[in-house]
Amino acid sequence: xSDLNKQKIVESVPQTGFFGHPKGLFTLFFTEFWERFSxxxxxxxxxxxxxxxxxxxxxGINQQTTLAIMSIYGSLVYMSGVIGGWLADRIFGTxxxxxxxxxxxxxxxxxxxxxxxxxMFFVSMILIVLGxxxxxxNVSTVVGEMYSVKDVRRDAGFxxxxxxxxxxxxxxxxxxxxxGMKYNFHLGFGLAAIGMFLGLLVFxxxxxxxxxxxxxxxxxxxxxxxxxxxxxxxxxGVVLLAILIAVxxxxxxxxxxxxxTLIGILGFVIPIIYFVVMYRSPKTxxxxxxxxxxxxxxxxxxxxxWAIEEQGSTILANFADKRTQLDFAGIHISPAWFQSLNxxxxxxLAPIIGSIWVKLGDRNPTIPQKxxxxxxxxxxxxxxILLPAYIGGKDxxxxxxxxxxxYFIVVIGELSLSPVGLSATTKLAPAAFSAxxxxxxxxxxxxxxxxxxxxxxxxxxxTEMTYFGxxxxxxxxxxxxxxxxxxxxxxxxxxxx
Ligand code: GLU
Ligand code: ASP
Numbered sequence: 125x126s127d128l129n130k131q132k133i134v135e136s137v138p139q140t141g142f143f144g145h146p147k148g149l150f151t152l153f154f155t156e157f158w159e160r161f162s163x164x165x166x167x168x169x170x171x172x173x174x175x176x177x178x179x180x181x182x183x184g185i186n187q188q189t190t191l192a193i194m195s196i197y198g199s200l201v202y203m204s205g206v207i208g209g210w211l212a213d214r215i216f217g218t219x220x221x222x223x224x225x226x227x228x229x230x231x232x233x234x235x236x237x238x239x240x241x242x243x244m245f246f247v248s249m250i251l252i253v254l255g256x257x258x259x260x261x262n263v264s265t266v267v268g269e270m271y272s273v274k275d276v277r278r279d280a281g282f283x284x285x286x287x288x289x290x291x292x293x294x295x296x297x298x299x300x301x302x303x304g305m306k307y308n309f310h311l312g313f314g315l316a317a318i319g320m321f322l323g324l325l326v327f328x329x330x331x332x333x334x335x336x337x338x339x340x341x342x343x344x345x346x347x348x349x350x351x352x353x354x355x356x357x358x359x360x361g362v363v364l365l366a367i368l369i370a371v372x373x374x375x376x377x378x379x380x381x382x383x384x385t386l387i388g389i390l391g392f393v394i395p396i397i398y399f400v401v402m403y404r405s406p407k408t409x410x411x412x413x414x415x416x417x418x419x420x421x422x423x424x425x426x427x428x429x430w431a432i433e434e435q436g437s438t439i440l441a442n443f444a445d446k447r448t449q450l451d452f453a454g455i456h457i458s459p460a461w462f463q464s465l466n467x468x469x470x471x472x473l474a475p476i477i478g479s480i481w482v483k484l485g486d487r488n489p490t491i492p493q494k495x496x497x498x499x500x501x502x503x504x505x506x507x508x509i510l511l512p513a514y515i516g517g518k519d520x521x522x523x524x525x526x527x528x529x530x531y532f533i534v535v536i537g538e539l540s541l542s543p544v545g546l547s548a549t550t551k552l553a554p555a556a557f558s559a560x561x562x563x564x565x566x567x568x569x570x571x572x573x574x575x576x577x578x579x580x581x582x583x584x585x586x587t588e589m590t591y592f593g594x595x596x597x598x599x600x601x602x603x604x605x606x607x608x609x610x611x612x613x614x615x616x617x618x619x620x621x
Contacts, residue, residue: 129341130269136336137270145281146270147334151327153288155222156263158323160292162233162316163201163256164437165300168463170194170236171441173309174245181309183242187442189380191580194438196387197249199573202566203387203394204257209265209563211258214346218262218269219331219339225259226324228252233317237310261562262339269338279547283478286543290467290474292319301460343559384577391574395423395567398560407556411618418492418616419552422545423568425495425606428599429541430572431579432502433534436466438576439583439591440527443509447588449521462527469535477539490621491548492610498541499603505534506596513589551620 141147175190176182185193212221232251235244267285271278296319304312331339346354372378402408403416444450444459451457481488489497508530512522549565550558557564583591 131272133269133337133341134272134275137338138334138336141334143284145277145284148270148331148336148338149267149281149284151330151334152263152267153285154326155226155323156260156285157288157292158319158326159226159229159256159259159263160289161296161300162229162320162323163252164293164463164467165296165304165319166233166236166252166313166316167194167198167437168297168301168441168460169304169309169312170197171438172305172445172459173236183245185242188580188583191438191442191583192384192577193380195434195573195577195580196384197253198434198437199387199391199570199577200249200253201256201260202570202573203391204253205261205563205566205570206257206394206560207254208257208259209261209560212262212265213343213559215342217340217342218266219335221258221262222266222327222339223324225255225257225262226320226327228255229259230317230320230324231255233313233320236313237317239310261566264562265559266335266339270335282546283474283543287471287474290470293467294464294471297460297463301458301463305458305460388574388578391571395564395571398564398567399423402554402557405554405556408554412554414616414618415552415620416554418613419549421606421609421613422492422495422548422552425499425602426541426545426565426568427572427575428602429495429498429502429537430569431575432506432595432599433466433538434569434573435576436531436534437463439580440509440530443522444524444527446585447522448524448527450524452524457524462524462531465528465531466535466538469532470538473535473539474543477536490610490614491544491617492606492613494540494544496603496607496610498537499599499606501533501537501540503596503599503603505530505537506592506599508533510589510592510596518585518588548620552617 138147142150142153171190171194173182174185174193175187176184178184208221208225212218216224228251232248232255235248235251238244264282264285267281268278271281296316300312300315300319303315369378399416399420403413408416441459441462444462448457448459450459509526512526516522545568546562546565549561553561553564579595
C-alpha cells in the first residue's frame with residue numbers, strides 16, 4: 125500500500141473516542157474480545173468433551189489421541205493465518221476477512237452445539253480453523269492501520285488490544301467452562317457461538333462510524349490475469365485434494381495418526397519456506413538479510429516457548445482433571461477454570477512488567493535477552509509441576525496451588541516474549557514482506573503446537589515426571605544458549621532494538 129493511501133486511511137478514522145485512542149479501537153477490541161471468548165471457552169471444554177466417556181456426555185476418544193488432536197487443532201488455527209492474510213491482502217481486504225471469519229467461527233461453534241458425533245466435531249474444526257485464519261491476523265492488522273507510523277500511541281494501542289484478547293480469554297472458561305462442565309457440553313459450545321455472534325454485531329454495527337476506510341482497501345490486489353491463474357490453480361488443487369482424501373481414507377492411509385504426522389511436518393516446512401523465500405527474494409535488501417538470520421534463533425525460541433505455554437490447555441488441562449484435588453478449601457473447582465489463570469495473570473502483570481521495561485530505560489534488556497527470559501520462565505513453570513509428584517508420589521492428588529503457580533510463572537515468560545516478539549517480527553522482517561509479518565509470527569505458535577502433537581505421545585502417568593523435567597530443562601538450556609548468543613545476534617540486527 126502506498127504511503128499516500130496509508131495517510132488517507134488514518135485521516136478517515138476518528139482519532140479519539142476510546143480511552144484517548146482512535147474510535148475504531150473500540151470496535152476491534154470488542155470484536156477480538158468476543159472471538160477469543162468463543163475460542164478459549166470452546167477449548168476449555170473441548171478437551172474434556174473429546175475424552176470423557178459417552179455416558180458423561182463426551183465422545184470417549186482415547187486420552188492421548190485427544191491431546192494430540194487438541195494440539196493439531198491449535199496448530200492449524202494459527203497456520204491458516206497464512207491463507208487469511210493472503211486473501212485479505214490480495215482479494216477482499218481485511219475488514220471483509222474479519223466479517224467472513226466471524227461467520228465461519230460462529231457456524232463452527234453452532235456445529236459443536238448440536239449434539240453429534242466425531243464427524244460434527246470435524247466439520248466444526250474445519251470451520252473454526254478457516255474462520256480464525258481469516259479473522260485473527262487481520263483484526264490485528266487493522267489495529268495497526270488506524271495509527272500513523274509516527275503516532276506515539278501506537279504501542280499503547282496494541283497493549284489495550286492485547287488486554288481485550290486476555291479479558292475474553294479470562295471470562296470465558298468461567299462462563300462457557302462452568303455451564304459446559306456442569307450442565308452439558310453442547311450448551312457450553314452454544315454459549316461460545318453466542319459470544320461470536322455478539323462480536324459480529326459489534327463489528328457490523330460500529331465499523332462504519334468508527335473504522336473509516338481502515339480495512340476496506342485491498343493492499344496488493346491480484347491483476348485480472350493473476351486472478352484467472354490463481355482461481356484455476358485453486359480449483360485444480362481442491363479437486364486433487366478431494367480425490368486424494370477420497371482414495372486415502374478407504375485405503376487406510378489417511379488416519380488420525382498419519383494426519384497428525386502430516387501437520388507435524390507442515391508446521392515446520394511452512395516457516396522454513398517463508399525464511400528461504402524472504403532471504404532469497406530480490407526485494408530483500410542487503411541490510412535486511414542479516415536481520416532474517418538474527419530472526420531465526422528468535423523464531424526457534426518462540427516455538428519452544430509456545431510449546432510449553434500451549435500445553436496449558438492440553439497436558440495441564442488433563443493434569444487439572446486427573447491429578448489435582450478439585451475439592452479444595454470448601455469449594456468444588458471445575459477443571460475448566462484453570463484456563464482462566466493464564467489470561468488473569470496477563471491482565472494483572474502486563475502493566476507491571478511494562479513499567480519495569482520503561483523504568484530500566486537504557487539498561488533495558490535486548491530483544492534476544494527478553495526472549496531468553498521467556499524460555500527460562502517457561503522451563504521453570506514445568507519444573508514446578510514436577511515438585512508435587514516428587515514430594516507426594518505419583519498417585520496422590522496434587523494441591524491445585526501448584527498448578528496456579530505454574531500458570532503464574534509461564535505468564536512472566538509470556539510477557540517478556542510475546543508482546544516483544546510481535547513488534548520484533550515487524551521490525552526484522554524485510555519491508556517487502558511486511559503484510560505477512562502477522563502470519564509469520566503466528567507460525568511460531570503453529571510450529572509449537574505441531575511439535576506438541578508429537579510430544580504428547582511421551583506423556584503417560586508413568587512418565588509424567590520425566591516429561592515435565594526434560595521439556596522444562598530443554599527450555600532452560602535453550603534460554604541460556606540464547607542469552608549467550610544475544611550480543612552476536614544484536615549485531616546481526618543492524619540497529620534494531
Ligand atoms: N494467546 C495469544 C492470543 O490468543 C496467543 C497468540 C500468539 O501466538 O501470539 O492472541
Ligand atoms: N495468554 C493467551 C493470549 O495472549 C491467552 C490464553 O492462553 O488464554 O492470548
